[in-house]
Amino acid sequence: MDFDYKYPEFLTEPAKKEYFTRFISLKSRDRDGTAVCINLHPKNSNINSKEEVVLYCDKVKVDETLKEAVNRCLWDDFGLKMISYHHRLDVIDLAKNKFGESLPRIGINAYVEYSPLENKEVVGCQAEWISRKKYPLTKGEMDVLDWLEIDDHELASNRFTKEEVITFVKNLYTQGAMDVFMDLLEPDESYCDSLEIILPANPGQRQKLFTLYNEELKHEFPEAKEETDIMQDSLNLWWD
DSSP: OOOSOOTTHHHHSOOSSOEEEEEEEEEEEOTTOOEEEEEEEETTSOSOTTOOOOOOEEEEOTTOOHHHHHHHHIIIIIOOOEEEEEEEEEEEEEEEOTTSOEEEEEEEEEEEOOOOOSSOEETTEEEEEEETTTSOSSTTOOOHHHHHTSTTOEESTTTOOHHHHHHHHHHHHHTTOSEEEEOOSSTTOSEEOEEEEEOOSOHHHHHHHHHHHHHHHHHHOTTOOOOOOSSOSEEEEEOO
């Protein structure tokens, strides 16, 4: 598709004309550490019967960067602070503005700091937190701990026993990781030797996660330089 926008400039520089965002997921961890996401459903109704996560679209205004627009949308509509976001150019389509012009609509996944959504209405719908375990955001999405429960699945088995690696991943969550993803080449793979740790905003939690990360990095690669916190969104950990 030719949008008359040049990648990556239109994703990083102030917009010369408006375009749209389509929020695919808004994720967080509640105060108990449960993985949750935001769902929208019509007022005076229960969660939609199809058990899908329903979100909303917004736009990037002229002179806004994509990051500024995502921050504005989340704060203005939900009263939530963004931790990090990723644009999805594989989830992109066209939408018409009020003048009938077809403009690109970019898919967005975002992590936000958890805050209760009491009687919060967004685009005429009721917003609420729902469990990500009960309502998966993406068909086929599986938590790393659920994946490890399958008998023949192994993670870094040259470093950990099954019980040890489960304890290691649980500790990452206990210390504040927003998510821990497996780096699988194929969805049906039964072995994995690398993880992506999605970092929270809280400085104390970040420090604990960097400590765990660097301890494991030094164990596996003694000559490796320790990773420092430069406000990156995630850390990638791998084993030989």
